[in-house]
Amino acid sequence: MSSTYGENLKLSIFGQSHGAAIGMTLDGIPAGLPVDPEKLQAFLNRRAPGQNDWSTPRREEDRPEFLSGILDGFTCGAPIAAIIYNKNTRSGDYDNLKDCPRPGHADYTAQIKYGGFQDSAGGGHFSGRLTAPLCMAGGLCKQWLEEMGIFMGAHILSIAGRRDQAFDPIHPQLSQVSPDFPVLDLSAGEAMRQAIDQARKSGDSVGGVIECAVVGLPPGIGEPMFGGVESRIAQIVYGIPAVKGVEFGAGFGASDLRGSQCNDPFTLEDGIVKTTTNHSGGILGGITNGMALLFRAAVKPTPSISAPQQSVSLSAQEITSLSVKGRHDPCIVPRAVPVVEAAAAIAIMDMILGNTQTDRRKMNHGLK
């Protein structure tokens, strides 16, 4: 496993779905940054299961216990560690996954890689439950970015082809994302819920696309070639289970544009350089340009479905039919929205900490 991330901050995520606890350590964070536990809890609740009819009925309070790194409401410079004990006992639901792997899951590849020693209960370390510690770290980073005037938000751009309005690429409407179901257009959200409901009723699942925007980023963040903003964000976002695509700005759509359409013309606003369009997604040459950072992540449909599927028995060496038992979200996209934000917050915090070019004020007003 390589469940560690970061060049300057060092994030390490641990735990298995049905193990004793899940958690994270976050090293390299400066001392003196404020921590608001209630704000963090509110953020974690957006990811937590069991809140709505469209998510798994498994209900588990994701309340982190901080073990180190925070003192009297501020970071103390020491590594931060936080855990959540798992309350669900190890069930027998997953007994035969090592022999008969679920299509679309990591059961087979884990069996090959870890030779049968892997913890397969609930997907083990591959479970979506491991996004909870990612959200602990990301929720903290998000708070610290807000202290610097950097704000981020994400919404569901589509589920099963039902499409929400996209963010305005110049002025993303972060505050207009519905708190209940994270879309901009409530009627689109209603259509998505219906699609989820239909999938559940037929023992099936659906996927979708999440769009994320970050505003307030100073220009000059990112370390090309391989530490550019796209590289660093894509690396961590692909660490979220089920993500199969990541694009920035116009993304795949840019491939159909002409240069004269895709290039963002420069302009000046109150002496600050801006662009009149934002096909670059706020990134030129891997470095932020001061416009809104925009990216989208494609989430495949939940692989766990109750409808029968073709699998194989590794021991018997024969083809079998498999119906996945247990409680599963027919669509994980709504709960993945804060996870995408968390991943981006971690990557951005890491890049800001790694910025060794003089000081940030210079970057802000640095034209001359």
Place this chain on the structure above:
Amino acid sequence: MSSTYGENLKLSIFGQSHGAAIGMTLDGIPAGLPVDPEKLQAFLNRRAPGQNDWSTPRREEDRPEFLSGILDGFTCGAPIAAIIYNKNTRSGDYDNLKDCPRPGHADYTAQIKYGGFQDSAGGGHFSGRLTAPLCMAGGLCKQWLEEMGIFMGAHILSIAGRRDQAFDPIHPQLSQVSPDFPVLDLSAGEAMRQAIDQARKSGDSVGGVIECAVVGLPPGIGEPMFGGVESRIAQIVYGIPAVKGVEFGAGFGASDLRGSQCNDPFTLEDGIVKTTTNHSGGILGGITNGMALLFRAAVKPTPSISAPQQSVSLSAQEITSLSVKGRHDPCIVPRAVPVVEAAAAIAIMDMILGNTQTDRRKMNHGLK
């Protein structure tokens, strides 16, 4: 800058477009791997400029000079270093890029980040010319992967909306990619060439999508969560200038499928576990599953166009019009095809070197 890549191998790329030389160092490669210089040169020639009517007329032979790490045709365990001296003299074509940045380029963000100290001639370190050392390293890795029975290829999936046939996801037709213009369907290639030609004539440019496939990968490669195959490949592919999207398997298309459609059913072929479809792109849980690895990269249209564009003068603080001079490809997609292969080869070589799980034979026949 962070022009270094790799957890186990360590790649470092250096040079500026109009500097003395460009090159790379590649550390961490085992001794005793064979090196075929002619095969490498043939690979580099696929990226070299000036070969066709659809690329820039600047003609420069990309013939690397090896400084270390190779002895009598084999790696010797020491770091490999190779350079290409730049023959083009520093021209005045780029004189005012620090004051009047080109839309879609890194001129502005470099000016902010490096405060005017950056080398702006020809784009400096941001130039597409820096993909030559990436191809040196990648071309070597590709040879070594072939020694292990791992073969890769890429083709143009689309340019300006003209679309080639996609790879067969189960048996990608690597050998059917045309050597002249890298497509599967020659008539699609002809339509793409025409689109490029039209763009050039109007002083404009076009972009496209590249599809890459890797066959022969053993199952079990990749280190989730953040060292998974998608994470590692996306990180390096986003280091290629102009890439704005990366997706694996069904990618963004997966978001519109139902789980019952997207999940790849398992089957058995001669005692080997396979899947009957390949929407996962050969990756489950960040780990290879033994099927073909498939991904696509979206390339934006070349930002350098001769048609006038709106920019700003940073010194005068006013909006201006800019026509980019110099020699530029109206479409870099054909030349980017081997670069995408190179990037993938480096990432895969790195992951194979980092595989600490017992031995590879076990992985190949590791069901029991």
Place this chain on the structure above:
Amino acid sequence: MSSTYGENLKLSIFGQSHGAAIGMTLDGIPAGLPVDPEKLQAFLNRRAPGQNDWSTPRREEDRPEFLSGILDGFTCGAPIAAIIYNKNTRSGDYDNLKDCPRPGHADYTAQIKYGGFQDSAGGGHFSGRLTAPLCMAGGLCKQWLEEMGIFMGAHILSIAGRRDQAFDPIHPQLSQVSPDFPVLDLSAGEAMRQAIDQARKSGDSVGGVIECAVVGLPPGIGEPMFGGVESRIAQIVYGIPAVKGVEFGAGFGASDLRGSQCNDPFTLEDGIVKTTTNHSGGILGGITNGMALLFRAAVKPTPSISAPQQSVSLSAQEITSLSVKGRHDPCIVPRAVPVVEAAAAIAIMDMILGNTQTDRRKMNHGLK
């Protein structure tokens, strides 16, 4: 902070002396390695306080709780996490350390670096207590190395100038280290105990030197220039608080020898290449040569002493006198012995995992 170590395994240590818990995560360990909890506990007990008259009377059972990564007695491939809750409540003993720093401690440098936000109670993250999680990780690595036939041990070479017999550099007497007080020569140990006792009675403290040996290492381990065995071991051993010197083989003594004395002549034993002396400490060019690995670490006297010392009041900007209260070992050397073993075990495990040169059997019989 950078309390993470490792190129292939990734160790992250967290916790403060009087915080909620201390612990570690250890990522990158292959699945299927056996874990013997009792053996680990026995190892941790060697470091635990309060066992003898020569250590602090603070008594705390260091019994780790495993949160992840181990299943049914074997590693499962997922990151290992283990914690120890602190039972000692936050006391007032350390109230004024931020204003009046203890000589020889990190109080002052932490105040400067963390600006007063650091957790100063009990030394916070700088406390010797943080060597407990280091021993958890190192105790596990030591077990796994033993599975490979690699055995290590350490003893006190000197305390306050009272000197134990050194290890035989060809055949280190690992099994002859006394379990009670880790020396080879019990009368030397008795002299050391008396020196410690004298120091305690005068409110003072003493330091010493620890010698560590590793046998059974195959030749070929280590990645020069900067990943050589000396580099990797020194880096982690210097992470142990109070270590001020690290030397390998003849070490500083080598500087007084002539080449003809210092060079170890090669010989053959049953077809295996050996050396007749071992001034190199088993390392040539940063790579193991198959002889015993030998190194020594110098430990300064415990800085916390009850005798009055000169310090300053940072708030009053005046020189003051300070008597350190609280419970402190007059000599930490005996308890540091397993910590040095743990650090070496982690470094060696990391280097073995990172060995990308073909396979280990080849190394063992690799002469031809």
Place this chain on the structure above:
Amino acid sequence: MSSTYGENLKLSIFGQSHGAAIGMTLDGIPAGLPVDPEKLQAFLNRRAPGQNDWSTPRREEDRPEFLSGILDGFTCGAPIAAIIYNKNTRSGDYDNLKDCPRPGHADYTAQIKYGGFQDSAGGGHFSGRLTAPLCMAGGLCKQWLEEMGIFMGAHILSIAGRRDQAFDPIHPQLSQVSPDFPVLDLSAGEAMRQAIDQARKSGDSVGGVIECAVVGLPPGIGEPMFGGVESRIAQIVYGIPAVKGVEFGAGFGASDLRGSQCNDPFTLEDGIVKTTTNHSGGILGGITNGMALLFRAAVKPTPSISAPQQSVSLSAQEITSLSVKGRHDPCIVPRAVPVVEAAAAIAIMDMILGNTQTDRRKMNHGLK
């Protein structure tokens, strides 16, 4: 190999003694730092061979050719690359080192690790010649540190037991090191030269100890536990061939002191916190305290001696006698003095770049 170093800057060293060229790349350096090539050349000349009677008669001008990263006398933000072509042709002097390894050299361990594929001519990548690129990178870092008011110097503390006066630990006499032969006390230097001469005449060699001091370091640099100043400097200094010991401040001598002697009392000088002694070597808890940084490196005698030594023939499997031919320094300590400075400069530059705690001015006056 792992000839890369650095967390924030990324140094990569390449080349073999008799290969085409040696060189280095240095990434992560901010733009706008001045580069004085003559000052760098003067620094490199201190390491260059063939200047004195006490060094090898092989004469080779170490004049680096810069390939990238520097523009008009300033760093441009892009990776810096510099090379030196080797003028010495591959000689037959080293033909049988793969079969009959030199005692004290890496010949045997390289043969085992690289299976005969290593470049053994002149020691290949293990040659002391590879310290030239280390000095290129270190010489640059030294210049940049001087811009920040940080100055460093080193001298020979002893050769073959002939001992120079030590640096004053409070006010190291950097400017009093003799430029001709780097000692403080010229008569001690004369005794050292005689010892070297005697060794050469008898076909033997001698070693020594180098002491290095750094003044002007702000307090607050270093990232414990494993990124502390001792850890980071020791890691890179052990990358210098022949170094077998590294100690800081009182070092091994601290182990014989009592706490009341070893602890450095705090005092105030013009409102700045100082210590009245400096047994800590300027480092408390892995973090600089604002006092002079002091460390020593033990260098073993040159292993290449012309006197006959016992070795083995790996092919014949028999014990043989070996006389090392070729030109070798009877003592490399004088030429290693700038190498130790270079290594320390690189480590310190790296730690300063990685300092994420607010701003440096705060650290300087950070008492309140």
